[in-house]
Amino acid sequence: MSTYLVTGGAGFIGSHLCDALLARGDRVICIDNFNDFYDPARKRRNIAAAMASPNFELIAGDIRDDQQLDEVVATYRPDKIAHIAAMASVSYSVHYPKVYADVNVRGTLNVLDAARKNSCKGVVIASTSSIYGRTEKIPFVETDPTDLPLAPYPASKKAAEVLAAAYFNSYGLASTCVRFFNVYGPRGRPDMTPYMFTDAISNGRPITLYDGGQPRRDWTYVADIVAGLVAALETDLGYEILNLGRGQPVLMRDFVTIIEELVDREAQIVHAPLPVSEPTVTYADITKARDLLRYNPQVSVDEGLANLWSWYKEEMRS
Numbered sequence: 001m002s003t004y005l006v007t008g009g010a011g012f013i014g015s016h017l018c019d020a021l022l023a024r025g026d027r028v029i030c031i032d033n034f035n036d037f038y039d040p041a042r043k044r045r046n047i048a049a050a051m052a053s054p055n056f057e058l059i060a061g062d063i064r065d066d067q068q069l070d071e072v073v074a075t076y077r078p079d080k081i082a083h084i085a086a087m088a089s090v091s092y093s094v095h096y097p098k099v100y101a102d103v104n105v106r107g108t109l110n111v112l113d114a115a116r117k118n119s120c121k122g123v124v125i126a127s128t129s130s131i132y133g134r135t136e137k138i139p140f141v142e143t144d145p146t147d148l149p150l151a152p153y154p155a156s157k158k159a160a161e162v163l164a165a166a167y168f169n170s171y172g173l174a175s176t177c178v179r180f181f182n183v184y185g186p187r188g189r190p191d192m193t194p195y196m197f198t199d200a201i202s203n204g205r206p207i208t209l210y211d212g213g214q215p216r217r218d219w220t221y222v223a224d225i226v227a228g229l230v231a232a233l234e235t236d237l238g239y240e241i242l243n244l245g246r247g248q249p250v251l252m253r254d255f256v257t258i259i260e261e262l263v264d265r266e267a268q269i270v271h272a273p274l275p276v277s278e279p280t281v282t283y284a285d286i287t288k289a290r291d292l293l294r295y296n297p298q299v300s301v302d303e304g305l306a307n308l309w310s311w312y313k314e315e316m317r318s
């Protein structure tokens with residue numbers, strides 16, 4: 001039995017990670033500030049099952065509070081930290097850049113420093129495919145350039161990866177930065193396309209489709225991401241950056257068709273040009289994660305969207 005601190009453990013991906021660790025018999029300390037980027041009641045629902053476990057501890061706290069974070073790590077002495085908390089959303093970051101520096105950069109620094117001071121064995125850090133920016137070179141490999149981000153959000157994640165490298169070089173603190181590609185599934189964030197399109201199409205509201213549905217996204221089901229996260233927590237690698245995607249990008253128009261078939265309703269499409277903050281394609285080369293973590297994504301987009309639709313219907317009933 002290991003003890004893990006999961007920052008952002010009440011969010012979409014973090015709550016699935018908490019559930020997976022608890023199911024293995026691990027002890028989980030979750031810290032989350034339940035911010036109102038989207039309805040905090042949803043985050044409470046995300047962790048409802050975890051709360052029933054004697055191995056789960058919830059701390060309502062903020063990673064920007066370094067004193068509190070140090071105390072939490074010193075008290076519970078986690079073997080490793082899964083640092084999932086962040087301000088997500090590329091588009092929101094364009095309007096509110098400073099909070100991204102505050103939470104994603106300073107907050108990450110606080111997590112790394114608390115880990116270092118308390119001799120934690122390592123940190124796994126949630127990073128993003130948007131770090132690759134707009135590039136014609138596909139698939140995206142971890143060694144590709146990432147120094148021209150399209151928005152403050154990927155810039156803040158780049159800073160987090162670089163800080164983790166500095167903590168490895170200066171103090172020997174191990175960390176694995178995992179770049180997630182377009183994660184979706186039950187509990188999905190309401191500001192993300194899979195939830196927004198499912199919600200809008202099933203309720204007869206219009207959706208905005210960029211560039212005639214030509215952009216492609218490497219949709220990755222949340223259970224596959226969580227399997228990658230668990231493997232990253234279990235594997236000591238020093239300092240590494242790994243893509244966690246599916247490696248099979250899907251045209252946005254085809255993505256919409258799958259949702260239309262599931263909800264049995266035709267989408268009302270409003271066409272718009274691709275915003276400058278959005279890449280034309282995301283496409284993960286997952287060779288490195290396959291080699292180092294035995295990462296092997298299982299869930300097709302058809303299956304994953306069907307699961308999202310089932311969960312969505314349940315949510316609407318509650």
Ligand SMILES: NC(=O)c1ccc[n+]([C@@H]2O[C@H](COP(=O)([O-])OP(=O)(O)OC[C@H]3O[C@@H](n4cnc5c(N)ncnc54)[C@H](O)[C@@H]3O)[C@@H](O)[C@H]2O)c1
Nearest residue numbers: 008011012013032033034035062063085086126128180183
């Ligand atoms: N969902 C995706 O497709 C995707 C893709 C790439 C990277 N990521 C990264 O994965 C991680 C999780 O994303 P998500 O989609 O689950 O988002 P989410 O917003 O559902 O989860 C983030 C959680 O962190 C918490 N949080 C935010 N600021 C905090 C702070 N200052 N202190 C404590 N807790 C705080 C939030 O309350 C929330 O519960 C993030 O780091 C995000 O950048 C997500």
